[in-house]
Amino acid sequence: MAISRRDALKYTTVLAASATLPGYASMQFEQPITKNLDRKNIKVIVVGGGWSGLSIAKNLKAFSPTTDVILVEQKDQFVSCPMSNLWLVDRVDLEFLTHDYLQAARNNNYTFFQATATGMDKSKKILFTTNGNLHYDYIVFAPGIDYDYSFITDNPELEKRLRQEYPAGFKPGSEHLTLKKKIHDFKGGNFIMTVPAGNYRCLPAPYERACLVADFFKSKKLDAKVLLLDENNDITIKEHGFHTAFDELYSDYLEYHPNSTIENIDLDEKIVETEFKEFSFDDASFYPHVKGAKILETVGIAKDTVFNKLEGNINGLTYEVIGHNDIYISGDARPMGFSKSGNTASTEGLFVAKLIANKINGIVNTPWQSPTTLCFSAVTMSPERAIFVNSMYAYNKEKKRFGFATPKTSEVWKGEEGLTNAKAQHDWAIAMYRYMFEN
Template structure:
């Protein structure tokens, strides 16, 4: 494939992504007039829990699709910090301002209410969401609550070990203090082995642990730190963009990244700083252990979860309607979903938009139609010269409901493409933040 083809494909990826949110709003603006009579009679109360990528996509678009609805976003955070592009922040390629955005701006600009509170329970019979700031009535309730870590495969219920792993060697795959701790670890690293892990199952952002290994190795090289990243992958192969990552691991990083497959950790000796796999004992100077993921405990408590072939705890929903099983007005979308889609921000945002369309259809008395979410994923591999690989995919279901990839496209020729693709990665993030907050 030549450079021109690559350029065309890359441009196509961007166009599809950035057009997504805009197109939906324009379409619905036209519909507002025609649907006004159907929706003006009753103002539906719509509550969305979780102001991440899916919740922000949903809140903005449901308000646009059903203008007379009363939309409330319940989010426990005071402000938004993006996980996408946080690997770049860890090694000083972007500053915190780039990642940080205001929920107040999102809600004012898009005409919905933001309540900074934690959702703690649901009275399903009376349609009431209980939060730390009081009760909220809903006609439609959406949980877009992301993920929690699932340390079980490592700790087998040993809470003391879990506590030590999460505090001393945080994963930094959920926004917050963990990222600050990890950034300090990288900054202060003197020499030796820095261990990172790739979990099994359908974990959050398939590419991010591999990208992080590259960027941390790049940082060590640039700063002349005599260090090696040891990446222990619980899987038997690289999970995504394998050609690109494999060639960079074996190429420019062959002395700075040691990548091990089938490397599920079977024992931690945190005092001696040794982890063991079935095959090796590995000593580390410092580490960040990324465990498996699961749907948040709140969904478990509400009896809205099930086990899947991917993860131990995921939302128990109808994969075509996003409705919680046996419930007609409660939905789950984003990373908490059980489907095998990529647990990524672009996917979650587009799913939020799609679900908004489906709920709007339901309100308007139409039959909601499932539409595929869209995954777009950029991974920056090195910084001087800057190099990036990317992926675009949609999904479909086969006749038995099995998930298939559709329009799947990757660009992994990082050595030769010379596209300056990393600029596209920053443009993608800028566009997505604008879609959520303006």
């Protein structure tokens, strides 16, 4: 089933429900720590200006106009991971991916505070940042992911080299710039990319990237191959769409190797060892396992889980940290098994904003609402053709687990369907950027 432009926009209109934005509420930052405790407005800090944090800040301000909302983000501009695979192969430019935090804050009446969160005092309700300390009544951590290289190596020297010379490109910024240069400078031979196990960020993105890079090498008529080493036993999502693309479009340019758990990487000899095989490479990008971002561990709200050792210990239905009902975790840093994707983080952010606004207004039992996963993947560059998955989640009380409730996919990239999906992918991104940065 293809998705039309109207449908793509319809999926995102759920997000735009919080339309009327209120007047500006003033902010005051505490420096030093304990001043201004007789403030009259409730103060909410959102740590992390990604897809989740931007949605929370905007919607909280819309739901609770008199609340002071401060978005604490370490970067001075937003660069989108969604659509970045198309940027790697020159189908969109960097300007399309890059957006202005100040504009988002002005348009939606919250305060952008550029700083890195470094710690907190939970009993005094103070967040420590590189730019001063902030008092809060409620705080949400939406800091995204960090990499966990321990599944590849326990050698710090090798980890340092992997981070610097062979970055994953699953966090925006310099990693993406390095990766793009590698792809564009590649002269031929094997280009290794990897897929980790666990609930890694954006399940389809490594397969989308493999398709686009193979297509790019093909367009340059290089004697080159993408070797995609997957720790999983098969493609983890939209498998029909990606398998058919691998087989029918890229058999000369892409080799897919499932069950490829990395046992050793020799960067000097340029060899990757897995349990059964060795692969030599000319260049590479290694995607390690992921975990909730470091700040969760620093402030002591992280917990061991099976795959993601440092993700937050929260109530999956209320997003509150267990034992601290004034602290929330949202977005890719959450421990629930939702897809770690932008649309999921953004729709979830709308619900978290509602939870907090309700709590501020004395409503404590807000029924759980599912986030929505809508994730497009391009499979060819020219013309652009894409596939997608779209689903909400259901909570299984007995198993205490979430699973896809309404999965809908379009995995046919051939013909009109693939072209329509590609158009919808662009329309979705435009609608989401507008939603986050305009009012």
